[in-house]
Amino acid sequence: MYGVGVGGGGGGNYDGGGGNASSLFGGGGFMPSQATNAAEGTSGGGGGFPKSRNAQALLPLTVKQIMDASQTNDDKSNFAVNGMEVSTVRLVGRMLNKLDRVTDVSFTLDDGTGRVPVNRWENDSTDTKEMADIQNGDYVIVNGGLKGFQGKRQVVAYSVRRITNFNDVTHHFLHCVHVHLELTRPKSQVNANTATGTPNQTMPRDSMAYNQSPLTNQASTFSAPQNTGTGTNMIDLVLNVFHDPAVMNDDHGVGVDYVSRRLNLPEETVGKIIIDQVDLGHLYATIDDHHYKSTMNG
Amino acid sequence: YLEDRIRRSGSLFSASGLCGEPADATLASEESMFSVGMVICDGEGHLNEKSILLQGSVEHSRGQHVRLDLKDVDRFSLFPGQVVGIQGHNPSGHCFVVSKLNDSIPNFVDAQLPRAKKQAVDSEGNQSSDVVSRVLSSVIAAGPYTTSDNLLFEPLQELISYASRKQPQLLILMGPFIDSDHPEIKKGAVDKSFQDIFLFEILRKLQDFTQYLGHNVRVILIPSVRDAHHDFVFPQPAFDLNLPEDITHQITCLANPSLFSCNEIHFGCCTMDILKHLSGEEISRKPPGEKHGDRIGRICTHILKQQSYYPLYPPPAGVPLDFSLANGALEIASAPDVLLLPSDLAPFVKVLSLDESSEEPKRFICMNPGRLAKGIGGGTFVELNYNEDTDKTSASLIRI
Numbered sequence: 001m002y003g004v005g006v007g008g009g010g011g012g013n014y015d016g017g018g019g020n021a022s023s024l025f026g027g028g029g030f031m032p033s034q035a036t037n038a039a040e041g042t043s044g045g046g047g048g049f050p051k052s053r054n055a056q057a058l059l060p061l062t063v064k065q066i067m068d069a070s071q072t073n074d075d076k077s078n079f080a081v082n083g084m085e086v087s088t089v090r091l092v093g094r095m096l097n098k099l100d101r102v103t104d105v106s107f108t109l110d111d112g113t114g115r116v117p118v119n120r121w122e123n124d125s126t127d128t129k130e131m132a133d134i135q136n137g138d139y140v141i142v143n144g145g146l147k148g149f150q151g152k153r154q155v156v157a158y159s160v161r162r163i164t165n166f167n168d169v170t171h172h173f174l175h176c177v178h179v180h181l182e183l184t185r186p187k188s189q190v191n192a193n194t195a196t197g198t199p200n201q202t203m204p205r206d207s208m209a210y211n212q213s214p215l216t217n218q219a220s221t222f223s224a225p226q227n228t229g230t231g232t233n234m235i236d237l238v239l240n241v242f243h244d245p246a247v248m249n250d251d252h253g254v255g256v257d258y259v260s261r262r263l264n265l266p267e268e269t270v271g272k273i274i275i276d277q278v279d280l281g282h283l284y285a286t287i288d289d290h291h292y293k294s295t296m297n298g
Numbered sequence: 299y300l301e302d303r304i305r306r307s308g309s310l311f312s313a314s315g316l317c318g319e320p321a322d323a324t325l326a327s328e329e330s331m332f333s334v335g336m337v338i339c340d341g342e343g344h345l346n347e348k349s350i351l352l353q354g355s356v357e358h359s360r361g362q363h364v365r366l367d368l369k370d371v372d373r374f375s376l377f378p379g380q381v382v383g384i385q386g387h388n389p390s391g392h393c394f395v396v397s398k399l400n401d402s403i404p405n406f407v408d409a410q411l412p413r414a415k416k417q418a419v420d421s422e423g424n425q426s427s428d429v430v431s432r433v434l435s436s437v438i439a440a441g442p443y444t445t446s447d448n449l450l451f452e453p454l455q456e457l458i459s460y461a462s463r464k465q466p467q468l469l470i471l472m473g474p475f476i477d478s479d480h481p482e483i484k485k486g487a488v489d490k491s492f493q494d495i496f497l498f499e500i501l502r503k504l505q506d507f508t509q510y511l512g513h514n515v516r517v518i519l520i521p522s523v524r525d526a527h528h529d530f531v532f533p534q535p536a537f538d539l540n541l542p543e544d545i546t547h548q549i550t551c552l553a554n555p556s557l558f559s560c561n562e563i564h565f566g567c568c569t570m571d572i573l574k575h576l577s578g579e580e581i582s583r584k585p586p587g588e589k590h591g592d593r594i595g596r597i598c599t600h601i602l603k604q605q606s607y608y609p610l611y612p613p614p615a616g617v618p619l620d621f622s623l624a625n626g627a628l629e630i631a632s633a634p635d636v637l638l639l640p641s642d643l644a645p646f647v648k649v650l651s652l653d654e655s656s657e658e659p660k661r662f663i664c665m666n667p668g669r670l671a672k673g674i675g676g677g678t679f680v681e682l683n684y685n686e687d688t689d690k691t692s693a694s695l696i697r698i
Binding site for chain 2 (some may be wrong): 083166167278279280282284285286287288289294295296
């Protein structure tokens with residue numbers, strides 16, 4: 001069974017999803033995460049929803065899985081995949097036949113396994129901008145609700161994001177395979193020697209690391225320059241002072257005494273590091289030979 | 299301009315015979331291939347090892363870019379805008395695994411001329427250099443020429459006094475002359491036009507100097523984008539001075555950047571602070587355990603390896619780079635003997651070589667004379683006595 005964790009919360013029965021959900025997949029921010037000890041009720045704290053809400057789990061699916069999904073008996077608009085009730089899905093594919101209207105945008109999503117109509121309601125200007133940036137032929141990640149209307153299946157999207165890193169496509173399909181296997185794998189029964197004798201139903205812990213680093217690989221704007229040699233930590237500390245926006249915006253730069261005070265390091269040590277960094281071209285003297293700035297200012 | 303650079307570099311690489319015809323690096327292939335493109339960053343921050351993309355030419359890669367994986371390269375020095383040749387393969391189509399990286403664009407003469415013709419050109423050059431002895435005494439300085447507390451141009455007067463004593467054949471003065479960053483210029487607290495300040499405070503002093511030394515001295519003036527009385531654009535035209543006829547042959551105004559020669563010694567000069575800009579953007583890797591190389595020297599050689607006075611792209615905010623003017627102006631057609639790169643970085647004079655691996659690497663002198671005035675105090679300039687080649691040449695960095 002899958003619980004939902006919101007951005008890294010979670011505990012008890014429902015593990016929180018990855019804290020980096022939004023940076024890894026963009027939009028949504030809900031990451032499916034496998035529940036452990038699923039038979040033990042719903043007392044877990046943190047990011048998990050109660051068992052009755054498990055249809056809210058965001059499932060990565062292919063279009064074929066959606067088309068093959070069976071409708072649940074109690075409600076014609078609800079669907080089940082691999083025996084699990086599902087309403088919120090993540091799809092990845094190419095946008096086709098985009099049609100802009102006043103209040104919404106409709107398009108067809110083709111992921112190679114089939115095609116499904118998608119509708120995105122534009123409630124405010126951010127929604128409009130999000131959709132304006134995406135054109136026919138672009139690969140997109142769609143998070144949305146699965147709906148059935150007059151026998152046809154469609155997705156009402158609440159997030160549509162253009163893919164810039166195509167690892168996301170591969171990742172999505174691997175994720176679909178992984179989730180499908182987890183949901184169809186027979187649950188191993190382990191008899192726990194507890195007083196009640198109730199068997200604990202266990203599932204292997206989700207092996208996928210959701211807390212991956214963001215895919216853009218961008219270093220922080222104020223990262224220290226590379227190859228700064230031995231005593232790197234101290235050099236980085238000194239350079240980070242010069243990369244402080246307040247210092248970078250000061251035309252005159254700062255002196256050894258300022259850096260020394262701020263880092264609580266001896267002036268002699270700081271002075272030597274600064275001279276070395278001037279020789280390497282990471283820093284330069286400004287109004288005199290005692291005030292310095294970083295070359296990262298441009 | 300950028301597309302031209304990539305395409306021209308690609309043809310120079312293939313014409314050099316060192317590597318094959320450039321292929322499309324964005325296409326998936328298990329086979330090793332050679333490609334040429336421009337290093338770009340995948341976002342708006344500074345370049346780092348994980349954010350390096352290669353932008354191909356429209357001709358070979360439809361202008362598309364591909365991520366570079368440099369895990370197999372033990373030594374590199376990269377910056378955005380750098381044109382490189384890469385050998386490697388792209389198994390997935392999304393990431394090019396580099397096995398060999400060449401950041402030095404082959405020389406035009408080396409690449410385009412047959413060997414016999416090249417030797418003829420070389421020997422022609424040698425013959426002509428016998429006629430004029432390659433000996434030159436020079437004094438080289440870069441602005442500002444006045445301290446930040448006044449507009450009296452005392453450091454310039456000091457420099458001229460020194461030059462009058464030493465009597466060099468060449469005095470090279472690089473901008474800014476009327477520094478737009480000077481507090482009084484910034485405030486507009488002057489009662490003369492910027493052009494008048496230039497004419498009366500600077501040009502008049504130089505005219506007196508040339509009259510004092512007679513016809514033995516030449517003065518070269520090169521503007522800077524920090525010059526308040528001149529066009530704020532880069533590349534930048536020369537000053538337009540209406541000088542008296544008797545000294546027009548002694549005071550010469552050149553564009554920024556420019557390549558000029560004196561006594562068969564070729565000088566390249568760019569007053570845009572490319573060293574500082576490159577220093578802020580360059581990233582490098584060296585084999586573990588190896589000592590620090592000369593980082594500033596490495597940055598200087600990039601300029602000649604890239605055959606461009608301003609190979610960085612995109613330029614930092616505030617650099618008025620105009621690509622419509624760049625095509626011929628930024629190109630370094632042949633490697634100069636002396637490369638003048640005035641910068642806010644620490645002043646230096648270095649003898650550098652372009653290709654360490656070759657038997658006779660082309661050696662050149664690269665210098666940053668520093669600023670003649672720094673804040674409320676004096677700064678530095680360089681005295682260079684060039685003698686035939688770099689081995690017999692002497693240079694001193696002088697503080698005023």
